[in-house]
Amino acid sequence: MPTRIASDTTARVAQAYLEWAYLEEYLKGLGHSFEDLQAMPAEQSKMLMRDASLFASMRMSEVEARSNLIEELHGGPTPM
Numbered sequence: 001m002p003t004r005i006a007s008d009t010t011a012r013v014a015q016a017y018l019e020w021a022y023l024e025e026y027l028k029g030l031g032h033s034f035e036d037l038q039a040m041p042a043e044q045s046k047m048l049m050r051d052a053s054l055f056a057s058m059r060m061s062e063v064e065a066r067s068n069l070i071e072e073l074h075g076g077p078t079p080m
Helices: 006-029 034-039 042-073
Strands: none
Touching (some): 006 034, 006 042, 034 042
């Protein structure tokens, strides 16, 4: 099992919070919240979460692409 690095865990946690924020942003844009999903019919809730997940995935990809661009502009990744 690979050893975990503290900064790796922190980055993963930050990424999870960002993804959660994008899901919430999408739902709020439609006038819903996570609590609303529990009261909805299962099919409607599933459809909203699927769409919210797609939105979050696209936004996360955008963040990653920007990060890669900045890294490239600054001479590539720092050596380990």
